[in-house]
Amino acid sequence: MSSKAGKLVTSRSELDLDHPNIEDYLPSGSSINEPRGKLSLRDLLDISPTLTEAAGAIVDDSFTRCFKSNPPEPWNWNIYLFPLWCFGVVVRYCILFPLRCFTLAFGWIIFLSLFIPVNALLKGQDRLRKKIERVLVEMICSFFVASWTGVVKYHGPRPSIRPKQVYVANHTSMIDFIVLEQMTAFAVIMQKHPGWVGLLQSTILESVGCIWFNRSEAKDREIVAKKLRDHVQGADNNPLLIFPEGTCVNNNYTVMFKKGAFELDCTVCPIAIKYNKIFVDAFWNSRKQSFTMHLLQLMTSWAVVCEVWYLEPQTIRPGETGIEFAERVRDMISLRAGLKKVPWDGYLKYSRPSSKHSERKQQSFAESILARLEEK
Secondary structure, rough: HHHHHHHHHHHHHHHHHHHHOOHHHHHHHHHHHHOOOOOOHHHHHHHHHHHHHHHHHHHHHHHHHHHHOOOOOOOOOOOOOHHHHHHHHHHHHHHHHHHHHHHHHHHHHHHHHHHHHHHHOOHHHHHHHHHHHHHHHHHHHHHHHHHEEEEEEOOOOOOOOOOOEEEEEEOOOOOOHHHOOOOOOOEEEEEEEOHHHHHHHHHHHHHOOOOOEEOOOHHHHHHHHHHHHHHHOOOOOOOOOEOOOOOOOOOHHHHHHHOOHHOOEEEEEEEEEEEEOOOOOOOOOOOOOOOHHHHHHHHOOOOOEEEEEEOOOOOOOOOOOHHHHHHHHHHHHHHHHOOOOOOOOOOHOOOOHHHHHHHHHHHHHHHHHHHHHHOO
């Protein structure tokens, strides 16, 4: 009975963090009930920046929690455990890491020795070439997972190639794509990256029909939307995979899903991905860490433990909007993976409102309060 009560207290405290009590940030009741003179718009505009900062602090605390890494708690805190920890470091960095590097290098040698000839010699036989390239991409992704000692458990039927369907999944790291790709060669929609990742995108991953976009280019949205509609209509195209959150979230929460994937007039197949942080946190914080360093972190850990659920396909209901459809699918994924839903747009991670926009909002906020006070 006590353990159940402890769980209830914990879940209640976590819920309170996500939905802070605004009254805690207001003055005491006695000061609120004191008589005041008639408020003017100027008075409200004078205090609205302070109110905005206070509300912004509450919002930022809830929003930024979605993108914070969870550093492992130190356990080598005494003389008995410290030698064991040192031994583990030697094993991971001096034994496992070299073996994993060799495994990944061996995989690339096999992949390139087959991919380059196939791509050059079978240009006139698109159907056969795409089939072989699909198998090769799945193979190299399997080598990547092996280089982390990936322990991945898949639940549900394996995705198949069918027209008018799209797969959507929660997003924690770019390795989500690798974990899913080793089972099925998806055509993914993804942000265009620089460096060696961008080179792979424009060469190898282009062969499976992946679609790239640049978040800073407004014109890319229209082009990508057209490519998505064309792709889902093709009977021989690889299954389309979309991460509708639009950014990496730390696998404790799900932010709002973009509605584009849910307005394609096709079947939506949800995929829930949950990482076990027992050995390493698989969240990629792209603002603090390059993808190369992220891979090195995974390759020097004991293992990457993950579960993937292929959930029941969904279709839009009569009278249901794209936003409502997206929220319904997000509910399914969050429930299956044990993630908390938060009402934030993940793109706020990359862009915040301008100062002029904030000032207009403050004035509108003050005018609405003044109007209500005058009505009373």
